[in-house]
Amino acid sequence: MSEPLRLFLVDDEAPARTRLRNLLSDIAEEVPTTIVAEAHDGHSALALIQAHPCDIALVDIRMPGMDGVEFARHLARWPAAPAVIFVTAYDQYAVSAFELAVLDYLVKPVRAARLAVALQKAKRHPDEVERLEKSALATRQHLSCFERGRVLLVPVTDILYLKAEQKYVIARTAEREYLLEESLVKLEAEFAERFLRVHRNCLIAPGAVIGMQRASAEGEKDDFWQVMLSGINEHIPVSRRQWPLIKNLLKHGG
Template sequence: MSEALRLLLVDDEAPARARLRDLLGDIAAEVPSTVVAEAADGFAALERAQAGDLDVALIDIRMPGMDGVELARHLARLPSTPAVIFVTAFDQYAVQAFELAALDYLVKPVRATRLADALRKARRHADDAVRLEKSALAIRQNLSCLERGRILLVPVAEILYLKAEQKYVTAHTAGREYLLEESLVHLEAEFSERFLRIHRNCLVARAVVTGVERAADEGDGEAHWQVILDGTTERLPVSRRQWAQVKTLLKLAG
């Protein structure tokens, strides 16, 4: 690490970022730091963080588009993860923050002495390669896919279905496929309101199921069905075990 901590300030309010800059100036003699970049939302912060030259990210929690908790979870997948210090006006997220292995949690208005303590902690932990753990406490708006050394965000709202293939799960959207390093079981638990299991290896978005059709006869004399999805011409088989849930979904939709 360089002598001065390299910081990323993430807050959707410019005055809040300016306030942090002022505080950092006040404690510069005690804890030298330099603000490498600022971001007004989680998407811009994640893009900037991929450069890999940050020691600490000071992150607000309530932001439009992607909140600070989700940002921290995506940052955890970077090859070089900055230490995360949450800076927020709300204290009810503290449990989630520490579940995510955040280094500290500061409540606005932040005092200079409190900020200095947090940054000293960041310096002490700088060589430990602090990694944030995944948490199921918050439902994500985006999944992340590591592709050619970069993280791509996959909006959950755009996913038509998720299919387990060997050790990966493939997320299928209308435009393309993404390989995810997550288990289908974990995704089903987190997104149970959005996705329905139709087979042991497949979850479909409830909102895009438009109907079912009879599959080719497999010679056992029993009916076999496939779901029809809006947004794709592909038909996905329904297992006997999951058929009752699919029928219930179609009845509710009708």
């Protein structure tokens, strides 16, 4: 007999989690499972799942704070990430919008037979990162950073700039820097309305700009402009190509 699948339940409604537990009991002979932990939102789920490794996460889509789509995107970047099955109250037509981003989905009220099929399918799940990134509904509210065996969540609204450094991207807040294992190009595409490119290797939050100043570099004939950002002393160089755009931004007050 194969080892039971380790499951993690994430739903902000306790009755929904209870129903899933009951259904899992009903299909135990067909699909043996064990529930390693439960959480009521994406934030607490990310904290708990580090201490409770699982094979499959059953995740509600609509939750306060961090929804299921964003939680799944953070989770998909983990080494040996579990499969994710979304659970939703939407009908099949509404759920079709999520199909690029999910391995499978269950519509509430979940049926035992459908749950069994989804769990069997999840045993053979492929890498989900690319499909999650392509989802138009997957814009994140946080970026995740792996640090000393922990996952740190960085609110996008706190980020002053994103700068590419070799194989990492530095996310700078007023308090500190975070190293992200992400592509600056993909971050620019995902957060096009939030960040503005000022240089080939740097995006800034326009709302954090408090001014500009001229600077010069050794060996360069012409001066260049630097962006001054709220809360930090560091100044960000602006490329000549991007200067007209930044100048227009300041002229119109961001």
